[in-house]
Amino acid sequence: MKTRKERIDRGIKARSQDIFVLCSWREMLYLAGPRLLPVVVCLALPLVLSVYWQKVLISVAVFALLAISWDILSQSGMISLGQALFFGTGAYCAGIMNHYWGFSPLITLPLAALFGGLISTVLLLPVLRLRGVYFSMVTLIIPLMLVRVIEATKIFGGTEGLSGMDPLPSAGFEVYLIVIVFLAVLFGFRRLMDSDYGLVLKGISDNDRSVINAGINIYWFKAQALFIAASIGAFAGAFMTHVYMFVGMPVFALDYSILPIAAAVVGGPGTLAGAAMGAFILVPLSELLRGIGGLRIVFYGVFLVVCIVALPEGVFHYMERKYHQFERWVEVEK
């Protein structure tokens, strides 16, 4: 007697996609549960974590923002290898405004997000027409170029960087600010990508000539997507400037480009939530492996490979599927 596993969509899934979901608490909870859970966990975590792990949480939220920024670009058909450009531009914007002009962090953060986004968009405007790997290569090169420009011309402190930034008002403020911004960005832009506007962006990645043929200027839409993604990355950079109270050449480092991509791949691209979930897995894992010492990177790499081979769709897509299904073993007739 052979058996096979049968997977069936839960009836509650179909019911909870309709207006009738409002009829019962159970169905409303089914719908709201997966959305409320991360909100509650994120808001409660700073209360229970030690000071060290609060810093890790900040790092997690920053990488989650960069991963979301990467995912927005990839959904719009632009595979970026240069999140460090957005991160670094935002970081330097905040640094310059605070160091030279003495703006308070509460003003530099929004302004750096705005201007960091604008500067990055303008830098990438000429290559917006490039597709695929050609666009990726340019995004990879520009942050590496900016590092050399700062080193050679010795502007903004040169290799020394700018130090002595104003910190944020308190440690609690710091961690709650980044967590709340992260949640707002995650839910806000998930909603945007589900709207008709987001559909146009996804259309560009799917079939750009067809979007042109609908009378839509794809370069204008791509520029907007680029600005949105760059602003998110720039905010993350500006925030870290005030956390470290320092900004220097490492903000353009390759880590800020590659780790967000790894997070999006582990979590599952295309949903923003997957990218964020990837950051919540990878960054704490990297901290936990610190005890191992030299082999840390090896373990980390093995984990990445196992994740990609075993769950190519991403952790988030896997969990989403399991949430909506139940499984049972049924007998196969001979």
Next chain:
Amino acid sequence: MSTEPLLETVRLSKAFGGVQALLNVSFAIMPGELLGVIGPNGSGKTTLVNLITRFVKPTSGKVLYKGSPIHHLPPHQIVRLGIARTFQMVRPFYQLPAFKNMIIPLYSPRAKGLVGGRYGDRDAMALDLLEEVGFERDSFVAYKPAGALPQGYLKRLELAKAIALQPDLVILDELFSGLSLAEVASIVPIIEKMRIQGKTIIMIEHRLRELFRIADRVIVMNYGSKIADGPPDAVMEDDAVKCAYLGSETDSGD
């Protein structure tokens, strides 16, 4: 009939490197007309469409729409003026459900300006348009991902995307290719309905029998040049056309 042509090309040429794809093609189309464009493979029919819609830049020559030149405009602006086209190789958004494919043309500035629609209204508008081109309302077919649709439905989807733009001039590039006789017969009434609504239509076509039933006028292309222009019956009697389609006496003789 009005005397001012809706669209006019003047000595339009295109060379890809050394290959002259199109040479000095001039023609005009009157408002409300259904113009067929036929010719053997590689005769420059699709290139002509690509030049009018500016997906390809002309080497020389002019395209006039409602009297003003449009050959310097980018493709999306030409669509906004009211010229919609379908692609010979269908270009749907494969990952999206069929009706979500329609949202993108409905979101374009032209469709928004002419028919409006807020976020959420467009789903209903998309389903209405798809029903018009033969996606059965009571079936599941409009909700299937475009990648899972059969060719007949993909062609209809392509047509619906063009209709959604509320165009004045529709260019159908080999809409009938790859379809069965029954499928063609079910699409012809949709085209006739568009004519009654006053739309001007250019049809590039290989299926001559079906085309000649509905076309007012036919242009024949060969080796990048226009070799005949006139009503369907007259064109088929033309010696140059017979030569292009059947081969000349000397060609077949040896």
